[in-house]
Amino acid sequence: MLAGLGLTPVEEDVYQHLVDRGEPTTAGLGAALEHPPEAIAEALGGLARHGLVTTAPDESGRHVVGPPTVTLGSLLAARRDELRQVELVITELAERHRAAASRDTGGLIEIVTGLQPISRRFLQILESADREICGFTKTPPIAVGPRDNPAEPVVAGRGLRMRTVVEQSYLADPDSTVDIDQALGRGQEIAIVAELPVSLVIADSSIALVPLLAGPQETPRAVLISSSGLLSPLVTLFEKTWADAYPLCPRAADEEPTHYADTTPGPARLSPLDAKILDLLLAGLTDRTVANKLGVSLRTVTRRIRHLMDLAGADNRIQLGWRASQRDWI
Structure with missing residues (x-):
């Protein structure tokens, strides 16, 4: 149970016995626990290094434990700090792996994995656009839904043209009318089609983010595309779909x-x-x-x-x- 804090099984047995029985001696611990004396002595040394056990100053050989909420709490905090450092290392390694993958593809595409990274790339694309943002919205959205997008009103305030084709099933959402009216009121252009092949967002016809289809238990992934050769078919697909869609008016x-x-x-x-x-x-x-x-x-x-x-x-x-x-x- 306490192995997650770095304690060995013998150290945990000795510590729990000390918590339950007060201040037994080393000999008393040896008699109560089914561990050899040398293992108990080693466990006591380990507990002392962790700051969980001290020896009574009267040379009686008795061992004293402090309040677990204090001593174990301190150990837990230290372990959390270690795990945070490990998390930072994992993040750095993931970025290095992503950069290496980008080099392998000439920097033309990037595979983005996880909801948070996809959302971050999505918002970065919106904020980086200079002229126009266009996209498809399928139901349900994979990473960022219409009312989860804080950057959209900001981008609309910059005077960029924003065109979105929405799948008809999205209108079944009771709140969709409010979302669409607000977007239209900000100057966004919205059109409806029966069904869309994919979700996507394209900025200035120069970069696109396309979420990949995934099962309910799979980690969401998306492809970030900056290759003109790969982007051109997506831009053509959007323009053809936009021309055939039914436009909504404010x-x-x-x-x-x-x-x-x-x-x-x-x-x-x-x-x-x-x-x-x-x-x-x-x-x-x-x-x-x-x-x-x-x-x-x-x-x-x-x-x-x-x-x-x-x-x-x-x-x-x-x-x-x-x-x-x-x-x-x-």
Whole structure:
């Protein structure tokens, strides 16, 4: 039990006996414990070096133990310091191993292992961008989720263009509406697709971080890519996906509803509720999911969709999407 503090089995037996029985002599310890006298003498010497046992000053040969919370606590603190030093050495060795691996690949890629290192690299990429950040957000996020990212508002305040394609399943999160509205309010551009192949973040088309798929019991890993030859396909993938995705538009919370005649041409504004229903509907969500996300009844959603179809002069939902685009409702 005390081996973790550096005590041998004999030292632990002697120490526990001293704690239970007071101040026995060496002879008494030999009679009580099934250890040879030389082993007990060696154990007493080891306990004394650890500061756990002292010999009574009256030359009676009795051995005294101090309060365990003090003596063992001091030993425990020293062991913790040693372990902290070992941890620092391990960290240094890991960095050296990473640097060697980078040299082996010409510095073009780096394998990042563990949630904390991945999160650190992710934030470093965001903070290093000069022009634009773009990325894919799958569900669930591997390292940094939308509300776990303190650097995103700071980066948005620097005037960089930020484009994110979000997987449709992310909208099932009850808090996703708030997250998206806040991001849109900061000027971020967000679009929705049914499914994404990977999560990734790309800064200035010059560096990318791509989390690797891992099982629930596996340590998360990601690839940091700085090779233009490897980056080019990722940038192309993002741009193609962005072009095909459904864009979300920021809506003013206090915007007054506006009604339109069936023949009203040109740009138009919808009530906040109708606008959100239309956005989520065109993003591919079912009526029931839309109702759950907006906190209204399914009947209300169905009625508002019918109202939108009447306003647009649409006979079905496919026509509604087409005419909503014509009227700049989306």
